[in-house]
Amino acid sequence: MPDLKGKVAVITGGAKGIGLACAQKLSDEGAMIVIADIDVDEGKKRAAELTTESLVMHLDVRDSSSANELASAVLKDFGRVDILVNNAGMNIGARNTVDVTDEEFDRVMSINVRGTFTTTRAFLPAMIEQRGGSIINMSSIVGQRGVALVAAYSASKFAIVGMTQSLASELAAHDITVNSVHPGIVATDLHVKVVQEFTGLKGMSFDEGWESFRDVIPLGRFQTTDDIGDMVAFLASSKARNITGSAFNVDGGLMLA
Structure with a gap:
């Protein structure tokens, strides 16, 4: 019998990329899946x-009322x-810090940090009442080394790591586990964009940079996205x-380099 048969898993940002791979892997293990994404059609x-x-379900993680709904x-x-995968996130790309606007900084924080917090908060009463659950927060290797x-x-x-550790300590009494996953370089649209911009700033061609x-x-x-899905x-x-x-780093050993 699949290990997760009968479990209910919610994946934010689950319509594509790493989130979709998580949804597929959890489904393969028998879980019923809720894809929560701003792109409902996809x-x-x-x-x-x-x-x-x-x-x-539609979810805008920047809006706490959307998470509650x-x-x-x-x-x-x-x-x-039973399972909450806080995967929804964004990156403004590779940029000299002096060129990052207040609005861009706030957007990154509102989606990646506040979004993880508000979505977790929305589901916690149910997990606490049923005395169990697993929360998995998507961080990055740059959440361990800048x-x-x-x-x-x-x-x-980095904020996701602190939130994960704090929640893990708080929720252990309710038999709720909280962990973070740190992908390395994955060929998603988000990472490809960063590599393109990074190599441009370094004066390399895209192929050279890759x-x-x-x-x-x-x-x-x-x-690959499947590597991350397997860990989740x-x-x-x-x-x-x-x-x-x-x-948990899934990075081919990149943090050792």
Whole structure:
């Protein structure tokens, strides 16, 4: 029997990229899936590909009322929530810090940090009442070690680590685990944009820049969305029931470089 059969999993930003891979992997393990995304049309297309029951809901993580409405709808339809994957996020790209505007900084923080906080807060009463759950927050390798040209994004992803550890300590008494996942260089639209901008600022061609990133990965290969989905599925499973407050790098060893 699949490990997550009968469980209900909510994935924010689940319509594409890493979020979609998480939805697919959790579905393969038997979980019923809620894709929560600002792009409902894309979410509906992808939900049709899942192997288990699914629901697609609109979510703007910047708006706490949107998160509360999502939680109410999920509980009405499924009666419980067992897994929350806080994946929705954004990056303004590679940019000299002096060129980053207040509005851009605030947008990164409102989606990546406040969005994770408000969505978690919306689902916590149900998890606490049922005495159990798994919360998985998507951070980044730059949430553990800052690099040039992504100061705002890095700050937001470091904040996710602190939030994860604090929540893990607070919620352990309710048998709720909270962990963070830190992808390396994954060929999603978001990462491709960053590589394009980074290499442009460094005076490299896109191909040269892409290979320069590969060269510093000890395993010599980029990560895939499936790699991240596999880690999320593990953390959501009973195999990870004694893991909380931890950070998991899926980066080909990049943090060792």
